[in-house]
Structure formats: C-alpha cells, structure tokens
Amino acid sequence: MQLEYTLQIADNALILGHRLSEWCGHGPILEQDIAITNIALDLIGQARSLYQYAAEVEGKGRTEDDLAYLRIGTQFRNTLLVEQPKGNFGTTIVRQFLFDAFHFAFYQELCNSKDETLAAVAKKSLKEVTYHLRFSSEWVIRLGDGTAESHEKMQTALNDLWAYTGELFKASDADQWALENGIGVDLEVVKKFWEEKVSEILKMATLEQPADGWMQTGGKQGRHTEHLGYILAEMQYLQRAYPGQEW
Amino acid sequence: MVPIKSLEEKFQAAVDAEIKIEPKDWMPDAYRKTLIRQISQHAHSEIVGMLPEGNWISRAPSLRRKVGLLAKVQDEAGHGLYLYSACETLGIDREELFEQLNTGKAKYSSIFNYPTTTWADIGAIGWLVDGAAIMNQVMLCRTSYGPYARAMVRICKEESFHQRQGFEILLTLSKGSEEQRAMLQDAVDRWWWPSLMMFGPSDKESTHSAQSMKWKIKRKSNDELRQQFVDATVEQAKILNVTLPDPELKWNEERGHYDFGPIDWEEFWNVVKGNGPCNKERLAARVKAHDEGAWVRDAAVAFAEKQAKRRAEANKVA
Numbered sequence: 385m386q387l388e389y390t391l392q393i394a395d396n397a398l399i400l401g402h403r404l405s406e407w408c409g410h411g412p413i414l415e416q417d418i419a420i421t422n423i424a425l426d427l428i429g430q431a432r433s434l435y436q437y438a439a440e441v442e443g444k445g446r447t448e449d450d451l452a453y454l455r456i457g458t459q460f461r462n463t464l465l466v467e468q469p470k471g472n473f474g475t476t477i478v479r480q481f482l483f484d485a486f487h488f489a490f491y492q493e494l495c496n497s498k499d500e501t502l503a504a505v506a507k508k509s510l511k512e513v514t515y516h517l518r519f520s521s522e523w524v525i526r527l528g529d530g531t532a533e534s535h536e537k538m539q540t541a542l543n544d545l546w547a548y549t550g551e552l553f554k555a556s557d558a559d560q561w562a563l564e565n566g567i568g569v570d571l572e573v574v575k576k577f578w579e580e581k582v583s584e585i586l587k588m589a590t591l592e593q594p595a596d597g598w599m600q601t602g603g604k605q606g607r608h609t610e611h612l613g614y615i616l617a618e619m620q621y622l623q624r625a626y627p628g629q630e631w
Numbered sequence: 632m633v634p635i636k637s638l639e640e641k642f643q644a645a646v647d648a649e650i651k652i653e654p655k656d657w658m659p660d661a662y663r664k665t666l667i668r669q670i671s672q673h674a675h676s677e678i679v680g681m682l683p684e685g686n687w688i689s690r691a692p693s694l695r696r697k698v699g700l701l702a703k704v705q706d707e708a709g710h711g712l713y714l715y716s717a718c719e720t721l722g723i724d725r726e727e728l729f730e731q732l733n734t735g736k737a738k739y740s741s742i743f744n745y746p747t748t749t750w751a752d753i754g755a756i757g758w759l760v761d762g763a764a765i766m767n768q769v770m771l772c773r774t775s776y777g778p779y780a781r782a783m784v785r786i787c788k789e790e791s792f793h794q795r796q797g798f799e800i801l802l803t804l805s806k807g808s809e810e811q812r813a814m815l816q817d818a819v820d821r822w823w824w825p826s827l828m829m830f831g832p833s834d835k836e837s838t839h840s841a842q843s844m845k846w847k848i849k850r851k852s853n854d855e856l857r858q859q860f861v862d863a864t865v866e867q868a869k870i871l872n873v874t875l876p877d878p879e880l881k882w883n884e885e886r887g888h889y890d891f892g893p894i895d896w897e898e899f900w901n902v903v904k905g906n907g908p909c910n911k912e913r914l915a916a917r918v919k920a921h922d923e924g925a926w927v928r929d930a931a932v933a934f935a936e937k938q939a940k941r942r943a944e945a946n947k948v949a
C-alpha cells in the first residue's frame with residue numbers, strides 16, 4: 385500500500401510534467417515558454433524523488449526508470465486530470481490551476497506525514513508548488529479577465545475539465561490506508577482549501593464556476609482515459625524498442 | 632553640428648581602443664544595421680534551434696535525460712531572450728523581429744533545418760552544433776557592442792555545459808550495445824558536414840567579413856573558427872570511437888592543424904535558400920506558435936490596461 389500511495393503522488397507529477405513539456409519551444413510568449421518549462425522540470429524532479437523512494441519501499445531492485453518506463457497504462461495511478469491533452473494555452477492554464485490548488489494543499493498536509501521521506505519531499509516540493517499556484521492563478525485571472533475571446537476560451541476549458549476535479553478528493557484504498565496510518569493526508573481538508581482557492585480565483589477572473597455534475601474517476605485504480613496510452617507509447621518508446629540498455 | 636566624418640573617426644578610435652560601444656553612443660548606420668541583422672539572426676537561431684531538440688523531449692529514454700534535455704532547450708529560450716533584448720537596445724522591438732522571422736525575411740542558422748531522427752541526434756547536436764556555436768560565441772564575448780558582448784558572456788557558460796552534456800550522451804552510446812553504437816555513428820555521419828557549414832562561407836566568399844572585422848564585431852574569420860573547431864573535435868571523436876565522415880581528414884605537421892576535405896557549398900546554399908529537409912516545418916512551427924499565441928498576448932495587454940485604469944481610479948478616490 386505504501387508503494388501504491390507513493391506511486392499515486394509520483395505518477396501525477398510525472399504525467400503532468402510530461403504534458404507541460406509539450407509546450408517547450410511552442411509557447412505563446414517566450415517568457416511563458418520558459419515558465420511552463422520550469423514547472424515541468426519541477427514536477428519531473430518531484431516524480432524522480434518519489435520513484436526512487438517507491439523503488440526503495442518495494443525493495444525489488446527496480447529503479448526510477450523502471451517505474452516510469454516499464455509499467456503499462458493500467459499500472460499508472462495518476463488522476464485523469466493530469467493526462468488531459470494540452471489543448472490551447474488556456475486549457476493548459478486551467479488544467480494547471482485546478483491541479484496546483486490541489487497539489488499545494490496536498491503537500492502542505494503531507495509535510496506532517498509520519499513517513500519522513502514523504503514529509504521531506506513534501507516540504508521541498510511545497511516551495512515549488514507555491515510558485516506554480518501563483519503562476520497559474522495569475523494567468524487564470526489575466527486570461528479570464530482579458531479580452532472577450534480569452535474569457536470565452538477559459539470558460540470553455542473550465543467547463544470541459546471540471547468533470548476531472550472530483551477524483552482529486554475521492555479517496556482510493558491507498559489514500560484510506562495512508563490516512564489511517566498517519567502517512568497520508570485527509571483529502572477533506574485538502575478539498576476545503578481547494579474549494580476556497582478555486583472560487584476566489586475564478587471570481588477574480590470573472591469566470592463562472594461550473595456546477596458539480598458527474599465526476600469522472602478511475603485514474604487512481606489504473607482505469608485511464610484514452611490519452612494515457614499515447615503518452616506512454618511516446619514516453620517509453622526507446623526503453624521498449626531497446627530493452628535493458630543504458631542511455 | 633559635428634561632421635559625420637569626425638564622428639566616424641571618433642567611433643573607430645573607440646573601437647580600436649577596445650572601448651565598448653553602448654546603446655546611447657553615436658554609431659554608423661551600417662554598424663547598427665549589421666548588428667541588428669547579426670544579433671537577430673543569432674536570436675532566431677536560438678529559438679528555432681529549440682525545435683529539433685524539442686522533438687525528443689517526450690521520447691527521452693530516461694528521467695535523467697528528460698530533465699537534462701528539457702533544461703537544455705529551456706536554456707536556448709533564455710539565450711533567445713537575452714539576444715532579443717540586446718537587439719532591442721538598437722531600436723527595434725521583438726514583435727518586429729518575430730515578424731521578420733515569420734515572413735522569411737530574417738535568417739536563422741541553417742543547421743536547424745536538418746531533422747532529428749534518432750536519440751543519438753540529441754547527443755550529436757550538443758557535441759557538434761553547440762560545440763561549433765561555442766567557437767563563434769567565445770569570440771563574440773569580446774565583440775565591440777557592449778550589450779551583445781555581455782549577452783554572450785552569460786550564454787557561453789551555458790553552451791559549454793550543453794556541449795559536455797551532448798558529448799556525455801554520445802559517450803554512453805559508445806559504451807552501449809551494437810545498435811547504440813550504430814545509432815551514434817549514423818548521427819555523426821549526418822551532423823558532421825552541416826556543423827562545419829555553420830561557420831559560414833569560406834573567407835574568400837564571405838561578403839560581410841572585412842567590415843565586421845574592422846568594427847571588431849568579429850575577431851576571427853570563418854575559416855579560422857572552422858579550423859579551430861575541427862582541431863578540437865577530431866580529438867574528442869577518438870574518445871567516442873567514431874569515424875568522422877571525411878577521408879581527407881589528416882594531421883598536418885607543417886601547419887599544426889588537421890587538414891579536411893572540401894565542403895559541399897552547393898548543399899549549404901541550397902539549405903539557405905529554403906530547400907533543406909525541414910525548412911518548411913521549422914518556419915511553420917514558429918508561425919503556428921506565434922499565431923496561436925496571439926490571443927494570449929492580446930489578453931495580457933488588455934488585462935494590464937484594465938489594471939492600470941483600475942489603479943488610476945482607485946487613486947482618484949483616495
């Protein structure tokens with residue numbers, strides 16, 4: 385269960401980092417190209433620390449790369465939100481903001497984990513995520529309250545991605561186990577922060593908060609959207625084509 | 632009014648005395664134009680150069696390589712930023728420079744019109760392309776225009792790191808399987824000659840060289856830099872255990888340099904003219920990013936204006 389829980393956190397970071405890296409060289413503004421890449425680098429860095437720890441917890445001699453490159457889709461534990469395609473810049477910003485608000489509160493709670501390694505990763509990551517949340521909040525406001533066109537694009541992205549937010553707070557067996565053992569976080573506490581933050585920022589952005597309708601879930605159990613398969617096909621290509629080699 | 636002639640003499644005297652020219656100093660029109668052309672071309676090369684390498688970010692074979700490549704490509708964006716800023720001190724703005732790039736009016740280094748078809752290309756670009764760029768850029772750290780020289784000093788530190796990172800990727804392949812070694816050799820076969828072409832036409836053919844040397848924008852000729860690159864690289868190739876694709880490559884005791892075979896200038900000019908394997912794709916990718924980003928830039932401007940207005944109104948009330 386500890387392995388499962390660590391993978392849940394790590395997979396979110398890796399898949400979102402990978403998704404963000406798709407902007408590198410294609411951003412709308414050079415400065416934002418650099419900023420998005422910074423966030424991608426932070427997230428992949430977090431994923432590496434967590435995979436290294438997961439491998440240690442498992443104790444079967446697997447490495448960070450085995451975990452990232454040699455698991456199949458149903459073994460990935462990330463939430464569906466982070467695997468959603470980059471879309472236009474507005475989609476990416478909304479995806480990022482919805483996740484950052486969760487990520488920030490999540491790490492804040494995880495700093496109190498009885499698991500010293502997870503607490504240490506959380507502390508270090510919290511500094512990074514504080515900046516991520518500030519960046520994405522600012523851009524949600526800027527684009528939401530920018531032009532009529534930008535407002536509409538942001539509202540559409542928000543409406544489209546809303547159905548993937550519920551899963552962030554729906555406890556999996558691993559979440560439940562981690563909470564009971566003082567290792568994990570109380571997702572209800574995280575949810576409260578998230579709701580306040582999201583409603584505050586959306587108001588400033590003049591965006592309308594979608595109603596909570598049906599929420600898509602399954603990522604934490606390995607039941608993903610079609611997108612993950614393509615992400616992995618691309619990401620794992622060399623490791624799959626040339627098994628067991630050093631790069 | 633001070634006669635132009637004496638201004639020009641004063642300018643040249645400053646250049647000769649190794650005093651940096653700064654944005655507010657008087658400078659000949661042609662000097663300014665040459666710098667705008669060269670610095671913007673350089674900036675565009677950094678930005679377009681992100682594309683061939685960016686092509687492998689999603690497929691990098693390990694997490695360490697993914698982070699390394701992502702950081703490297705991000706550095707190139709930073710270099711573009713420094714250089715656009717340096718160029719702006721000459722009285723032209725970034726938007727206009729992008730316009731020149733996107734309409735094909737401005738050039739960028741032709742090397743980026745070649746495709747990256749295997750992972751070894753990422754190593755080869757770092758080793759050869761960044762390696763060739765360094766030769767040029769180290770020289771430019773002492774260029775006569777202050778903002779350009781200072782931008783180059785910052786850039787050079789990162790470029791040498793890129794070159795080492797690229798070399799290390801190749802070194803790992805050289806110690807790997809037969810397939811990996813074949814991948815390495817194939818990449819070197821494809822990138823060697825285009826890298827030599829990066830220094831530009833030979834001194835006999837180079838149109839801008841003499842004046843640029845007099846103005847100390849450049850301090851070494853294309854051929855001198857190319858030779859310096861060949862001499863350094865041949866030694867490194869031995870460590871990688873690869874064959875450089877030039878049968879005429881040979882140490883010349885008398886000259887104290889490596890001799891190398893003739894460069895296919897027809898290929899060079901053909902790619903410059905737009906017929907390289909990826910000219911169309913590279914430009915299209917830049918135009919797409921720029922066009923699809925227009926609404927974001929417009930929104931940022933609109934929001935900033937709204938904010939300024941709100942602040943002004945708040946001040947009125949207070």
Ligand SMILES: [Fe+2]
Binds near residue numbers: 677706707710786790
């Ligand atoms: Fe560069």
Ligand SMILES: [Fe+2]
Binds near residue numbers: 790
């Ligand atoms: Fe570089």
